[in-house]
Amino acid sequence: MLHSQKLGRTESDGSLLKFGGFKEHVFVSSKLRLARPSTRTASLLVACSRNNVPASTLESGSFQAPIDEKLILKIKSQEIEPCLSGRCIYLVGMMGSGKTTVGKILSHVLSYSFFDSDALVEEEVDGTSVADIFKQYGEPFFRNKETEVLQKLSMMRRHVISTGGGAVVRPINWKYMHKGISVWLDVPVEALAQRITAVGTDSRPLLHYEAGDAYTKTFMRLSALFEERSEAYANANARVSLENMAAKLGRSDVSDLSPTTIAMEVCHFFLKQSLLNFILFALDQLTFPKAKIVSTFCIIDTYLCL
Numbered sequence: 001m002l003h004s005q006k007l008g009r010t011e012s013d014g015s016l017l018k019f020g021g022f023k024e025h026v027f028v029s030s031k032l033r034l035a036r037p038s039t040r041t042a043s044l045l046v047a048c049s050r051n052n053v054p055a056s057t058l059e060s061g062s063f064q065a066p067i068d069e070k071l072i073l074k075i076k077s078q079e080i081e082p083c084l085s086g087r088c089i090y091l092v093g094m095m096g097s098g099k100t101t102v103g104k105i106l107s108h109v110l111s112y113s114f115f116d117s118d119a120l121v122e123e124e125v126d127g128t129s130v131a132d133i134f135k136q137y138g139e140p141f142f143r144n145k146e147t148e149v150l151q152k153l154s155m156m157r158r159h160v161i162s163t164g165g166g167a168v169v170r171p172i173n174w175k176y177m178h179k180g181i182s183v184w185l186d187v188p189v190e191a192l193a194q195r196i197t198a199v200g201t202d203s204r205p206l207l208h209y210e211a212g213d214a215y216t217k218t219f220m221r222l223s224a225l226f227e228e229r230s231e232a233y234a235n236a237n238a239r240v241s242l243e244n245m246a247a248k249l250g251r252s253d254v255s256d257l258s259p260t261t262i263a264m265e266v267c268h269f270f271l272k273q274s275l276l277n278f279i280l281f282a283l284d285q286l287t288f289p290k291a292k293i294v295s296t297f298c299i300i301d302t303y304l305c306l
């Protein structure tokens with residue numbers, strides 16, 4: 001039985017969008033500036049001010065987002081709810097990519113439950129930590145448990161799930177994760193190594209091999225894992241690249257991107273998805289070729305401005 005958790009163990013131009021039933025990869029160019037709300041956002045802010053959420057609900061760990069960021073995120077989350085229609089959100093990415101931190105923020109604003117698949121595996125093995133499961137039973141045992149957990153989660157609705165960093169490697173796991181919508185948090189390996197070195201590698205058994213200083217060995221191991229896995233991460237429906245986001249927002253470093261800003265980017269992908277669905281539906285309804293062409297241009301223009 002799965003219980004909703006506190007279990008948190010402790011566009012740039014050219015973002016790739018790949019969704020649901022659509023096989024195509026759509027290259028989108030976004031002019032959205034998250035830091036500067038548009039006129040449309042401002043009117044929504046007024047319209048939704050009674051739904052203001054208490055500050056604490058959008059905080060995760062030591063991160064606190066400015067109030068306007070929190071409001072914009074809340075509004076965006078309300079806009080994407082219909083497009084999600086209860087489907088679960090699976091966050092995938094390397095260890096340390098912020099799946100838990102961003103996932104908790106998203107689950108709060110969407111009023112979804114939050115699950116951490118590593119924590120669920122630990123629960124299944126009588127509370128044994130992931131590191132001890134690797135030590136006592138080996139990685140294949142852990143991977144089997146992880147698959148079982150993902151299978152159970154795939155039958156649920158309205159959950160945000162932070163998956164284990166290696167969950168993407170088994171094709172069977174994708175069968176389960178594709179029941180919902182998956183988002184890859186793509187964080188440069190240097191930033192991952194910095195974050196992980198800051199908190200230590202004790203709970204991360206796959207980082208226990210290389211010799212050298214803590215940052216270098218973490219960086220080396222993460223680089224090798226990323227090399228092996230990048231294709232598997234790309235199976236996700238959407239990719240949120242922190243490098244692209246930093247460039248778009250004019251930040252020199254990805255470490256300047258708050259988890260709330262990243263959660264907003266995830267919502268932004270869902271908004272694009274719902275618009276894209278609408279476009280395809282509308283085009284399907286049109287019978288005159290000329291009307292189709294004119295509408296396509298109008299719609300693409302709107303889409304690029306989103």
Ligand SMILES: Nc1ncnc2c1ncn2[C@@H]1O[C@H](COP(=O)(O)OP(=O)(O)OP(=O)(O)O)[C@@H](O)[C@H]1O
Nearest residue numbers: 094095096097098099100101165195199257258259
């Ligand atoms: N946007 C961010 N900026 C800076 N640090 C962050 C950001 N997001 C998360 N962190 C920090 O990075 C570390 C890892 O974050 P988190 O636990 O959310 O990652 P994860 O992807 O769930 O990792 P794992 O797969 O290993 O469980 C934490 O110390 C967290 O505070």
Ligand SMILES: O=C(O)C1=C[C@@H](O)[C@@H](O)[C@H](O)C1
Nearest residue numbers: 095118130164165166204205
């Ligand atoms: O990247 C990985 O393979 C792992 C990441 C963690 O979330 C845990 O699932 C475990 O430590 C393995």
